[in-house]
Every structure is written in structure tokens, then in C-alpha cells.
Amino acid sequence: MQTILSVNNLTKKFGALTAVKDLSFQIEKGNVYGILGPNGSGKSTTLGIVLNVVNRTSGTFSWFDGATSTHDALKKVGAIIERPNFYPYMTAVQNLKLVCKIKEVSDDKVEEKLELVGLLERKDSKFRTYSLGMKQRLAIASALLNDPEILILDEPTNGLDPQGIHQIREIIKKIASQGTTILLASHLLDEVEKVCSHVVILRKGEKLYSGRVDGMLASHGFFELKTSQEEALLKYLQGNASFGEIKVESGLITAFLREEMKAEDLNKALFEKEILLSHLVKRKESLEEQFLTLTKTQTN
């Protein structure tokens, strides 16, 4: 699988404050990623660094396996950060044509993208006359002008009314269904859950979790098992209704629970079936709860 972005041990300090701390993750082509974290957890700073507008303190990042310079790589990226920034005195079409010049792509897609976000009728209105929802949609159109390999969205629904939120989410889903890789930063768990397949969770600049969304939301925890009798174990697990998804990765079997089960009970049951374990760990994933308490303590 092609790696689009890899971030290694990235750290950013603003004076005494560490906004991002030793962060590493990778973005693979074709997935929809979420960066989840409460306000001030370093999401925007991380995106700012990989987008060349914030200087890093230490660590590295590379686009497309480091084959191109960052600013050339950014021409293959579409990104919207926080607020839509355009020239207020220029119309939608003029603004988008300017972006085409910067990205060095031809401007024949301007109308097509405006239609995608539903702004074709207002294409000759000046940017300053737009509502926030329209501005945000124009930003998405602008980010799509170069048919990017990856679309980066930072809080795309922030400050919008329910209808605006719905419109933006529909657009994101439409884009995702076309196979574009998406990286979505948000403090809304629900938003990430609805749209993303993978997630990186941040708290105070530190990574709490990174992996698949469905893995994160398992609420009964999971077992990590190792044995020499792999086949027999898998057969037992698959035949037991208490277990949901089962994954095997280089000898390590991960079994997600559908209902509560004690480690001792599993060990006993397996022993009775003459399956001997060399490794048994029960883990509880309470990231969702953790995340919620986090956001509750920092509501403003």
C-alpha cells in the first residue's frame, strides 16, 4: 500500500507549552483517517506542520515517501485549515482561478468543482458576501481543484448550522466514495465515527490511540492470545458466540469480545479443551469513555 504521509517523532513547542509531543503516524492511500482530540490537543498544529505553515521543533515528516519537496507535494494535496481564507474582494471564480495558478493546474475544473459543492449559481458573487457555510463549501471546492491524492480537513463543520453540517458531511462522503484519501481533524467523536475508517486520538499533543475505528469502539475489551495449537484455538473462538471479530497477526491472535468474560474463565475453558496458551492478555479499550471525560473537562 502506498504511504501518502508519514510523521515521525514530531514535536512542536510554543515557548514552555508543548503542543505536539513525539507524535508518529502514517497515512496510507485509500483510507479515511480521523484525528480526534479535544480543543487544544494539537490537531491543528500537527496539520499546520505537515502543511508547511508551522515550523516544527523536532522530528520529521515526509510526503509521498519523501520523493518531492514539501511545497511541491502540497500541490497534490487539498487542504482546508480552520477558517476558509480567500480574498474577500474577489469572486468565487476569481479566487479559484488564482488557486489553480498557485497549484499549477489548468482552470477548466473550476465550474465542475463549484457544481459539486452547490455554488454554481453564486460563482460570480464576491467572497465576502458568502455565508459561513458557503465559504466552507468554497474552501472544499478549492481543495479539490487539483483532484488531490489526499484531502485534509480541519474541523470542517465547526460553526455551521445543522443543515450546513449535513451538507459538508454529504460532500465528504461523496468524495470518500470516489477513492480519495481523507484526513479529517475533529473534536466530534460522532463525526469521526461516521466518516472515518482509521483514527488517531490525541490528548495534549500525545498520541493515545491509532488504528481502526471499529477496534477503538469495542467496549468489552479483547484478548491477545498465543499458542502452538493455532488452528484448534481459532476453531474454538469462532465456535463461541462470545467472540466477535478475530484477527491473526504474525502468530498473535486478537479476539474481540461481544460480552463480558474473565480471563480466568477463558483460560479454564481452553485448558479443558486441551489447548495450552503461551500468552494470554485481556485488554480493555475504554478510549471512548476516556475521550468523553477528556472533552467534558475541557468544554470551553
Added chain:
Amino acid sequence: MIRLLQIEFIKLWNNRTSKILIISYFVLLTSIALVAAIKFDIGPVKFHLAEQGIFNFPYIWHFNSFVAAIFKLFLAIVIVSMMANEYSNKTIKQNLIDGLSKKEFILSKFLTVVSFALISTVFVFIVSLVLGLLYSDYNEIAIIFSDLEFILAFFVKLVGFFSFCLFLGILVKRSAFALGFLILWLILEQLVFGLLGWKVMSWETANQIKNFFPLESMSNLIKEPFTRLGAVKTVADQIGEKLSLDYHVQWYEILVVLVWTAVFVYFSYALLKRRDL
């Protein structure tokens, strides 16, 4: 390079205020020609400015480049605000995200500044040439094209001054404050000069040092042309005053301004590179 200029052109030309200021600037440059029309005809006193020799080659190069440089303030406003607006609209951030490198960003602004200076220079050259051909007493080719260094000095002066404006725009980020800072700087240079001459050293040395200050070195490039006029000289001679100013543009004066230009452009870039947007 063409691409960077096109980007700036789109930004500037779609902004009504900038457009009006740019157009008025070039109209004003052309209006130097109107000086030719100044005529007093009050009974016995007949005065026609065009016949006082101000349009004589090669003096006209000096006179026009000096007068035209006064109008540069119009473009200074455009340049300061084109830089500061990128900050207030946060479009600089979007430009960088869209794939413009910081170097390209500064280069696009600098190229615009150079183009402004170049177009102004060509403008002044043509207006002076036409006026001179109409009114000059001397029309030999050798005389017409002598003293052209004033036109070169004019170009260097504008590039230097506009680069300073560019730097102020990046440094201060607000156009009104940046223009205020420009005026403050102008006063500051005179103040430092005054202090140096008054307390620290002789006025002569202070004067020499003053010529290395950024704004002073720019204005020093083209010295005032009025005392060179025949009429003024005659009057001065009559009251026994000796006017012995060297009017010519010196190579080292051009060098000083070029060094300042490089410093301002480099610091604009360094500032942008260091900043988190």
C-alpha cells in the same frame, strides 16, 4: 517567474483600491508634462516655465526623475497593503497550503515591486524624452543621451524604497501601522543624525554616516535639481552665494541602496520563514 507575476497581478488588479491607486500613480507621472503648461503672463512679467531651461537635455533627466520620485508614496501604499492584507485575510496561510513555497511567496512580491519600478522608469524615460524633444534647446543625440544615470538611479531608488515597504508590511502585518512606521522611521533617521552631529561627532562626519541610512541613502541618490537651474544660479551669484553641490549619481551611492534592498528582501524572507502562521 511569469507564473508568480500572474499570481500577484490577479491579486492586485481585482482589488479596487489598489487599482485606483496604481492608475492615479501613472496618471500623476504623466502629469509632470503639465508643468510645461505653466505660464504667467501678467503685463510686463512674462514667465513660461518650459522656457526656463528645465526641459533642456540633459538637465531634464535629473529634474524629472527627482520630481517623479515624489509620487512613489502612492505605490508605497499599494505595496504595504498588498503585503499586510495577506496577513489580515490569512490568505498567506492558504497560499502556502496550496503549494506556494515561502521563497516563491517573497519572490512573487519582490518581482512585483521590481516590475512597478521598471514600468515607472520606462514611463519617466518616455515622458522626459518627449518633453525634452519638444522644449529642449539642445537636440544633439550625444547631449540627449548624456546623464542617463539619473534614470538608472531612479529605478534603483524605487526598488530600494518598495523593498523597504515590503519588509515593513511583513514586519508589522497591518497596512496602516506599517505606513505609520515608515513615517516614524523617516523621523528616526533625522533624529539619529541630529543626535550624532550634536553630541557625538562633527556635523561633517554625521552627514557622511547619514548617507548610509536606508531612507536617506535612497533620497540621496538623486539630489535636488533646483539649485542647478540657470535662473537660480544667477540669483545666487548675485547675492554672492556659491553653490558647489555635486549633483552626479555616484556608483557607491547606488551600491548602498542595492545593499539595503538585499537586506530588506532577505529579512522579509527570514521573518516569514521563522514565523508560525
